[in-house]
Amino acid sequence: MPAIAYIGVGSNVGDKKANCQRAIELLEEADKVVAVSSLYYTEPVGYQEQEDFINAVVALETERSPAVLLARCLALEERLGRKRTLRWGPRTIDLDILLYGEQVVNLPDLVIPHPQMAARKFVLVPLVEIAPDAVHPVLKKTARLMLQELKDTATVMKCR
Numbered sequence: 001m002p003a004i005a006y007i008g009v010g011s012n013v014g015d016k017k018a019n020c021q022r023a024i025e026l027l028e029e030a031d032k033v034v035a036v037s038s039l040y041y042t043e044p045v046g047y048q049e050q051e052d053f054i055n056a057v058v059a060l061e062t063e064r065s066p067a068v069l070l071a072r073c074l075a076l077e078e079r080l081g082r083k084r085t086l087r088w089g090p091r092t093i094d095l096d097i098l099l100y101g102e103q104v105v106n107l108p109d110l111v112i113p114h115p116q117m118a119a120r121k122f123v124l125v126p127l128v129e130i131a132p133d134a135v136h137p138v139l140k141k142t143a144r145l146m147l148q149e150l151k152d153t154a155t156v157m158k159c160r
Contacts, residue, residue, distance in 0.1 A: 001063075002032075002061045002062060002063050003061075003062060003063075003100055003101035003103070004034065004059055004060070004061055004062075004099075004101060005059075005060045005062050005066075005069060005097055005098075005099065005100045005101070006057055006058070006059055006060075006097075006098040006099040006100075006127060006131065006134060007027065007057065007058045007060055007073065007095055007096065007097060007098065008055065008056075008057055008094070008095070008096040008097075008098050008114070008117075008123050008126075009023050009024060009055065009056045009057065009058055009093070009094070009095060010042075010053045010054065010055040010056075010091070010093070010094040010096075010122070011023075011053065011054050011091065011092055011093050011094065012044065012050060012051045012052060012053040012054070012090055012091065013051070013090050013091060013092045014081075014092055016053065016054035017039060017054055017159065019054075019080060019092050019093050020039060020054050020055075020056055020093070022080060022093075023076060023080060023093050023095060024036055024056070024058055026076050026079070026080075027058060027060060027072075027076065027095075030064075030072060031060045031061060031062040031063075031064065031069075032060065032061040032062075033058055033059070033060055033061075034059045034060070034061050035058070035059040035130040035131065036056060036057075036058050036059075036130070037056045037057045037058075037126030037127070037129040037130045038056065038126065038129060038158050038159065039054050039055070039056050039158070039159040040054065040055050040056065040122065040125060040126055040156050040157060040158055040159060041053070041054060041155070041156070041157045041158075041159055042054070042055045042121075042122035042154065042155065042156050042157075043122075043154045043155050045120065045122070045154070050090045051090065053122065054159065055122045055123070055126060055156075056126050057098065057123065057126040057127045057129075057130060057131075059130055059131060066097065066100045066103060066105050066110060066112055067107070067110060069097060069100070070097060070109070070110050073095035073096075073097065074095075076093070076095060077091075077092075077093050077094065077095055080092050080093040081093075082094070096114055097110070097112055097114065098112075098113060098114045098117050098123060098127065099112065099113050099114075099117075099134060099136070099137075100112045102135070102137045103137065104137050104138060113136050113137060113138060117136070117146075118136060118139060118141075118146045118150075119150070119152065120152065121147070121150055121152040121153075121154050121156050122154065122156050124143055124146055124147040124150060125147065125156045127143045127147075128143045128144050128147050131143055132144040
């Protein structure tokens, strides 16, 4: 039975908008994209000495298991030229599984819901745009409520 997975998409190297759009196209080659947020300019988190990001969230209808979906996301990142050199550093593309239906996954290489999603404005703003009532299965809060409660003051601005 298919599940709705929410995938965070981000880029801050090269043509950031094109990188995000290409990643979304590639996700759609194998699964059904049911919603895509606007693109947002966002400040970097963690390592600050890098360019701002473009971020979005995609709702994907998939029959893949969370682990298989992660493998697909990692393969797409590699295909789009991502090099993992610095934690939270610059990247051509970043694909993070934020939510996968109501599942909670705790594996060494995969944690769902994404461990930092409730604290990241650059995730919650686009998620609320497409799925304000999506529920965090651990916190039992909607995306809208998590955004309302958020203390993050980082700039998240819709791209033109």
